[in-house]
Amino acid sequence: MIKAIIDNIKGLYSLLVGLSITGRFFFSPQKTVHYPRQVVDPEILSSYRGPLELVPGEKDPAQSRCICCQMCVRACPGHCLTVTKEAGSKAPAAYLYDFTYCCLCAACVESCPTGAIRFSHKVYLVADSRQALHLDLLADLKVRASAAPASESAAAEQTGT
Amino acid sequence: MALSLVNFVVVIAAVLLIIGLMVVNAVIMVYAERKTAGFIQRRPGPYEVGPWGTVQAICDSMKLLGKQIFIPGNVDWILFFAAPVLAFFPVLLLFLPIPFGPYLTALKVDEGILLILAFAGFGVISNILAGWASNNKYGLLGAARAVSQSVAYEIPMIMALLGVIFLTGSMNLTQIVERQGAWPWQWNLAVQPLAFFIYVVSMVGETNRAPFDLPEAESELTAGFHTEYSGMGFALFFLSEYANMLLVCCVCATFFLGGWRGPFLDGFWWTFIKAYALMMFIVWIRWTFPRVRFDQLLNINWKWLLPLSILNLWITAVILKFVD
Numbered sequence: 001m002i003k004a005i006i007d008n009i010k011g012l013y014s015l016l017v018g019l020s021i022t023g024r025f026f027f028s029p030q031k032t033v034h035y036p037r038q039v040v041d042p043e044i045l046s047s048y049r050g051p052l053e054l055v056p057g058e059k060d061p062a063q064s065r066c067i068c069c070q071m072c073v074r075a076c077p078g079h080c081l082t083v084t085k086e087a088g089s090k091a092p093a094a095y096l097y098d099f100t101y102c103c104l105c106a107a108c109v110e111s112c113p114t115g116a117i118r119f120s121h122k123v124y125l126v127a128d129s130r131q132a133l134h135l136d137l138l139a140d141l142k143v144r145a146s147a148a149p150a151s152e153s154a155a156a157e158q159t160g161t
Numbered sequence: 162m163a164l165s166l167v168n169f170v171v172v173i174a175a176v177l178l179i180i181g182l183m184v185v186n187a188v189i190m191v192y193a194e195r196k197t198a199g200f201i202q203r204r205p206g207p208y209e210v211g212p213w214g215t216v217q218a219i220c221d222s223m224k225l226l227g228k229q230i231f232i233p234g235n236v237d238w239i240l241f242f243a244a245p246v247l248a249f250f251p252v253l254l255l256f257l258p259i260p261f262g263p264y265l266t267a268l269k270v271d272e273g274i275l276l277i278l279a280f281a282g283f284g285v286i287s288n289i290l291a292g293w294a295s296n297n298k299y300g301l302l303g304a305a306r307a308v309s310q311s312v313a314y315e316i317p318m319i320m321a322l323l324g325v326i327f328l329t330g331s332m333n334l335t336q337i338v339e340r341q342g343a344w345p346w347q348w349n350l351a352v353q354p355l356a357f358f359i360y361v362v363s364m365v366g367e368t369n370r371a372p373f374d375l376p377e378a379e380s381e382l383t384a385g386f387h388t389e390y391s392g393m394g395f396a397l398f399f400l401s402e403y404a405n406m407l408l409v410c411c412v413c414a415t416f417f418l419g420g421w422r423g424p425f426l427d428g429f430w431w432t433f434i435k436a437y438a439l440m441m442f443i444v445w446i447r448w449t450f451p452r453v454r455f456d457q458l459l460n461i462n463w464k465w466l467l468p469l470s471i472l473n474l475w476i477t478a479v480i481l482k483f484v485d
Contacts, residue, residue, distance in 0.1 A: 008465070015450065022449040026200045034208070 050122040054141040062145035065116035072108035099133040175267030179256045187403040192218040228392035240294035245397035248287035252404040262429030273334040285311045295389035303385025307376035314366035320470035321356040338420035348419040357417045364409040371447040410439040
């Protein structure tokens with residue numbers, strides 16, 4: 001009986017501790033990023049797993065490292081990758097990626113023998129239809145290569161396997 | 162008390178003012194509650210609509226006004242529509258005996274607190290009607306919980322108030338305020354701290370607020386007794402919930418915190434400052450403590466609050482006897 005009373009008084013003290021914690025949080029600064037006016041620090045986004053992108057080639061940033069071995073296609077649990085081969089060469093003719101089925105599991109990234117794919121850091125990707133999330137990664141690679149060739153090749157050297 | 166024509170006009174004017182107070186109170190409290198929740202969780206709360214999101218609550222109430230009132234099948238529709246009205250109207254009466262200021266009292270009756278406690282029971286009836294009439298298992302479970310909880314928490318609440326009534330020797334709220342002084346050590350809080358504690362706990366239980374919000378526990382009962390209500394039916398429940406919160410806080414300020422008596426200058430502002438400080442404390446509690454289980458809820462009441470309130474009443478009576 002006495003023990004129960006002491007336990008309850010201790011419980012009341014724990015209520016005060018809880019109130020002090022939320023009271024302290026009330027006055028501490030907020031962590032929210034008001035998106036359209038501010039953007040998240042790119043340093044924080046370096047560990048973010050966005051949709052897949054192709055790693056630029058070492059010599060030509062517009063050229064993929066992909067050798068069309070189809071390992072990523074087999075490893076993918078969602079069957080969201082389609083890779084077709086160019087006749088007479090190892091370069092891919094099309095690298096199609098269905099982001100609607102992708103679960104970002106990284107099985108394709110780990111299975112790739114040449115390190116040709118990686119996760120992008122696109123947080124702000126928005127689409128108004130399913131079709132808009134069926135991405136053509138080769139076209140995306142060419143766009144990035146023409147936009148910033150120097151920085152992309154530098155990034156490729158850093159992440160190259 | 163003779164109900165002359167002047168008194169009648171005063172009461173009608175007071176009822177109109179109270180309707181305004183209820184609406185303004187609900188809008189302000191929704192905004193304050195969402196902002197507090199945001200700050201405690203280190204996010205800004207309503208932010209985009211108007212400067213600092215101040216227009217958000219008004220936009221939400223406009224949305225509620227414009228919504229269709231959906232009536233599910235197999236509903237006892239007389240009771241279904243009677244329930245929100247029954248939740249709303251008694252609250253108008255409940256504010257009448259509250260002395261907001263020295264001259265700002267609508268109905269100076271000798272048994273003011275008796276009037277409040279008696280008509281507060283209508284809230285429970287509206288809850289059980291809403292749960293029963295909407296022909297929904299969640300509604301019915303919520304109503305059953307609301308009744309057993311409200312009935313249980315009314316007892317220690319009244320016992321705690323009785324301690325103050327013993328001290329004052331009157332149930333007239335104006336007299337209770339006048340017997341207290343302006344400074345905090347002259348308030349009833351200084352002589353009845355245990356009663357104040359019991360009252361604050363049962364006040365949260367009585368108004369079905371977290372951590373005692375079991376009648377509308379979202380994770381178990383979707384929304385409890387008002388699951389099937391939409392549009393203005395829901396809005397009336399919502400209004401009366403916030404009005405009930407303001408009412409119990411006003412009663413607490415009157416009984417324990419000196420009502421309109423305050424340092425430097427007496428006036429109605431002290432009642433509102435004290436009542437809204439208590440409201441913010443209830444909001445703070447809501448965003449801090451997790452919801453209790455139903456058996457824990459009733460254990461707190463029957464095993465702790467009720468014996469403590471009886472003890473408090475007994476000690477008060479004995480001391481008063483010896484002092485006299």
